[in-house]
Amino acid sequence: MAKRELQEINAGSMADIAFLLLIFFLVATTMDVDTGLTRLLPPIPEDEQEQEVKVNKRNVLVVLINRNDQLMVGGEFGTRVDELKDITMEFFTNPTNDPTLPEKQEAEIQFPPGSSPLLPSDGIWRGMVSKGVISLQNDRSTTYKQYLMVQNELVAAVNQLRQDFCKLYFDKDFDQLNMNSPRDKEISEAIREVYKMNISEAEPKNIGGLK
Amino acid sequence: MPKFQRNKGKGAPKINTSSLPDIIFILLFFFMISTTMRETEVQVKIKPTEVSEVKKLEQKKLVSYIYIGRPARHLEALYGSEPMIQLNDKLVNEEGIPTEAVQDFVLFEREKLAEIDKNKMVMSLRIDQDIPMGKVDDVKQALRRSKALIINYSARKAHEEKGR
Numbered sequence: 622m623a624k625r626e627l628q629e630i631n632a633g634s635m636a637d638i639a640f641l642l643l644i645f646f647l648v649a650t651t652m653d654v655d656t657g658l659t660r661l662l663p664p665i666p667e668d669e670q671e672q673e674v675k676v677n678k679r680n681v682l683v684v685l686i687n688r689n690d691q692l693m694v695g696g697e698f699g700t701r702v703d704e705l706k707d708i709t710m711e712f713f714t715n716p717t718n719d720p721t722l723p724e725k726q727e728a729e730i731q732f733p734p735g736s737s738p739l740l741p742s743d744g745i746w747r748g749m750v751s752k753g754v755i756s757l758q759n760d761r762s763t764t765y766k767q768y769l770m771v772q773n774e775l776v777a778a779v780n781q782l783r784q785d786f787c788k789l790y791f792d793k794d795f796d797q798l799n800m801n802s803p804r805d806k807e808i809s810e811a812i813r814e815v816y817k818m819n820i821s822e823a824e825p826k827n828i829g830g831l832k
Numbered sequence: 833m834p835k836f837q838r839n840k841g842k843g844a845p846k847i848n849t850s851s852l853p854d855i856i857f858i859l860l861f862f863f864m865i866s867t868t869m870r871e872t873e874v875q876v877k878i879k880p881t882e883v884s885e886v887k888k889l890e891q892k893k894l895v896s897y898i899y900i901g902r903p904a905r906h907l908e909a910l911y912g913s914e915p916m917i918q919l920n921d922k923l924v925n926e927e928g929i930p931t932e933a934v935q936d937f938v939l940f941e942r943e944k945l946a947e948i949d950k951n952k953m954v955m956s957l958r959i960d961q962d963i964p965m966g967k968v969d970d971v972k973q974a975l976r977r978s979k980a981l982i983i984n985y986s987a988r989k990a991h992e993e994k995g996r
Contacts, residue, residue, distance in 0.1 A: 632853065639856035646860060650867035655889035655956060657986040665976050761966030765900075765959045766881050768968075769985055773883035780885055822972070 658769070658776055663821060680723040682712045682755045686771060688762035702770050709778035713751045713816065723753030732811045733804050737790040746815070754819045775820050782816045872921035874958075876901035881961045882990035889984060894954050896920060896941040898934070900967055901960035915963050917971065930967075934974040942980075958986040 684705070685693040694700040694708055715722040727749060734744035755775055759768050780795065787795040791808060798805040878901045889895055899918040903911040907923075917924045919937040924930050942950055955975055959968060975983060 632850065635853035636849065636856055639853050639860055643856055643860045643863065646863045646867065649870055650863065651870050652867050655892070655895065655984075655986065656886040656989060657889065657956065657984040658883065658885060659887060659889075659954070659982065659984045662972060662976050662981040662983055664979065664981060759965045759969075761964060761969065763965040764961065765963045765965060765968055766961035768965050769881045769883060769961075769987060772985065773885050773987075776885045 658772055660772070660776075660820075660822070676754065677724065677752075679721055680752045680754060682709070682723075682753065684755060684757045684771060684775070686757075686759045686763045686767055688760040690764055690767040692771070702767075702774055705771065705774040706778045706781070709755065709775055710782060712753050712755070713778065713782060713819075715751060715753075723751050725749035725751050728814075730811050730814045732790075733807050736804065736808060739790050746811070748815070750815060750817075751819075754821055756821050756823050758823045772820075776818070779816055779818050779820075783812050786812055786815060872897065874899055874918065875904050875907055875923050876916055876918050876960070877904055878958050878960045879962070880958070881987045883987045884990050886987055886989045889954065889956065891952075891954075894945065894949055894952050895956050895984075896937070896953065897956050897958060898937075898971060899958045900963050900971065901958075915960070915967050917967070931970055931974040931977075934971055935978045938975065938978040938980045952982070953980055954982045954984055955980050956984045956986050 682695050683693075684695075687693070691698070692700045692702065692705070694705065695712075700708070712722060715725060718725075727747070730746045730748075730750075732740055732744040732746055734742060736744060740746055757771065757775065784795040787793055787798070787808075795809070795812065798809045800806050800809065876899050878899060897920055900915055901918075902913050902915055903923075911923075911925070917930050917934070919933065920941075922937075924933045938953075938955070942953055945953060957968070957971070972983070975981070
């Protein structure tokens with residue numbers, strides 16, 4: 622019997638099939654990745670009475686956003702959003718021990734031993750930690766955009782402080798710490814202790830006049 | 833005698849298209865990897881805010897979405913143009929009290945999670961940038977009341993330092 626020649630498969634329609642698949646994926650999927658600012662809401666106090674927490678006035682930086690999206694930071698009206706990061710960083714560090722800026726308290730924070738030449742051999746960092754709290758308040762007619770921009774600046778300030786600390790002690794970027802390695806995770810948590818994200822979102826109230 | 837000879841009868845030279853499928857496949861794989869499946873149809877208009885300090889949300893299964901925005905154009909006739917809340921894929925309509933709907937939603941979403949993940953639930957707030965904060969505050973209060981405290985203000989990464 623004569624050997625039949627192997628028949629070539631016609632691949633001309635392959636492109637069409639691939640195109641169909643491509644178009645399906647174009648339609649059925651979205652590009653956007655989930656990114657955003659993750660924040661923690663304060664829990665509702667268990668007992669209904671408002672718990673009066675004694676906080677020294679110098680330890681609180683009140684950031685108000687009024688209904689016209691204008692800012693009032695620490696009693697000063699008309700701060701611009703892009704000034705806020707520096708104000709926040711100064712507030713949290715208080716480099717000159719200014720009596721109008723927050724108090725600091727001594728703290729001992731455990732880092733993994735031997736992780737940095739700048740730390741003593743037991744890995745305990747001894748230094749001053751700020752007692753400052755930022756209280757962010759907004760009006761009901763503040764736009765969301767402005768609110769988020771302000772939040773972003775506050776978060777950016779704390780991130781910057783953490784970043785500087787991490788760079789100084791560990792010669793690494795803070796967000797480059799590998800959360801899957803226990804040592805890096807410990808470092809990251811310790812740095813979070815040094816610079817706490819003390820931003821409180823106050824109970825909503827109507828500021829900035831009538832609606 | 834003509835200088836240029838027309839190639840009569842031959843037709844246009846054939847382009848070799850045998851590598852076309854490969855090119856399309858590369859495109860296909862690119863889209864398969866870089867995109868995610870559309871899960872819900874967003875029925876409100878959301879113009880995201882751009883900020884610099886964004887982080888990625890890692891565990892998708894812990895995330896539920898709350899959208900706040902004005903109704904999409906084809907729904908304007910039905911709902912008007914006041915800001916509305918959409919919970920995952922369900923629009924909260926006029927009759928429902930938004931805060932109660934949010935609390936019910938949190939309970940419902942929490943039920944779906946495994947026991948160990950229940951307090952790790954993340955609420956992603958996708959809010960149009962022009963929405964007044966009053967609406968957002970109401971939702972935040974409702975979330976606090978139902979103890980869903982981890983929230984994520986959804987935002988896009990801003991391009992490097994423009995206008996600074």
